[in-house]
Amino acid sequence: MYVVSKWGFDLIPPVTLGFLRVAVGAGALWLAVAGRGGPAPSRSEWPTFVALGGWVTVTIATQFVGTELTNASQGSLLTVLTPVFTVLLGAAVLGERVTTAKAGGMTVAGVGTAVVVAGQYDLGSMAAGNALGVALLLVGSATWAGYTVWGLRAVRRHGALRAATYSSLASLPMLGALAAGELWYLGLSPADLPLTAESVAAVLYLGLGATAAAWYLWYKGLEYVPAGTVAVFFFAQPAVGAALGAALLGESLGSGFVVGGALMTVGIWTVSRDRAETADGASDAATE
Template sequence: MSSGIGRYAFALAPLAAAALWGGMYVVSKWGFALIPPVTLGFLRVALGAGALWLVVAGRGGPAPSRDEWPAFVVLGGWVTLTVATQFVGTELTNASQGSLLTVLTPVFTVLLGAAVLGERVTAAKAGGMTVAGVGTAVVLAGQYDLASTAAGNALGVALLLVGSAAWAGYTVWGLRAVRRHGALRAATYSSLASVPMLGLLAAGELWRLGISPTDIPLTAESVAAVLYLGLASTAAAWYLWYKGLEYVPAGTVAVFFFAQPAVGAALGAALLGESLGSGFLAGGALMTVGIWVVSRERAGTTEGTADAAAE
């Protein structure tokens, strides 16, 4: 059994996942300019699923039984819906819209966790989520003109909302698979299940655009974008996200998602020369406090949550 410190470290694994996802704001500046969004999403998940499968195969152990695959197919459907709507929605909107709407994921996750898994929304969790959310809003207000957030493509905004809700679904409905198979196998087989679904969507996108797969440019930028999205923000990040579910409830894991825009802003400043907003430090401090408060509820309701997920 893991030590208390080890369990706490794994409970913080979703924070590392959020940091890796924060890098997507930088990488997308390369990827979307070179590869259509759904096709890029397919390449991302196919590479990530392949990398995860190699690790699982190297470790050995039985594959899921025929009766277990339907659950992974459902999770693959959540993955497909998340990636397709998130990437297309991001292409149709601006950075402020994308940042604000994607951080609604924790809200959706807490609501689904309470409705589907029976997780308790304690005063500490609600307060910590609120503080972290305010911190995120302060960071974004310093980076973007939030007064213009409502402007732009309504379809893109709607798709980003669907993407946020879909990732909440992947988190909540994945808890049972994580507790039964472990984070690595749950992330691997759900990703593998999504590959043919995203492949069909990508083929339809290329057909609609009149683009042949051979027309996609093979440049250093496109290769680097796919490698980062596939290995870092998919294989590593999805495993880390599910690893947190081994130790804490879905609603607790969700709070770490608030860190994603802050990491994206910091990487944009470091790698792209973008300026950090005036509220970055203050917002980051509030976010840290909120995440710390929620993360202290490590395993208090984990067993009850697992029981509810297994019903």
């Protein structure tokens, strides 16, 4: 997503690209919901989806503008702070337990992520770049954690597909207003945006892959495990990106890829195992 986004900014301004991304993703999700049938949300249910749409709006705007203003190493490292924010919010808002195993597993996974990023990029470049971009990426990480934590009840009540669909749809007026403001500030109109194979491909990938499929699967995980357990998989993002770059673009893997990837695997397994043991213990206690 970050590679395609950075490339897409040369064609479409960041907030406008974010709006188009979510519009395509929300449309695809809505088609899936319509195909399955079922009632539309009631009037009393829409405030929940509008609130989640607000989290989406702030996340997309800060994430895309922050990505444009920073370099790849900063973007890769800062966005994986999402699990930390998610665990803290999960404990504060949902009362999720932060066990010693979960804290230790997240620490190991975080170290693994740092090793991968350090081996993939020049450490000196992490200190360079735009301070505003760094701040925006931090906000984006925190607001995606908010979307995860406050979305859990909606997911458990309505299911992942409906929760992802209606929260995305609710964000469109807000993102549309921000995109209109961006185009006005830049002195552009929608007609000035290039309609090329490259711009269409970028929007379709971001909309169908990085939004419709990814957000649905993210929320689908929340149907089964706590928010903090889902979030720990975010640490794998830089390793997955590096592996895809090597497989599809012929890029070389950094020196810390194997070590960092191993640490991430251990950390993620520890958190997942802690969740399984906690669930088994709760089940045994209920049985007794």
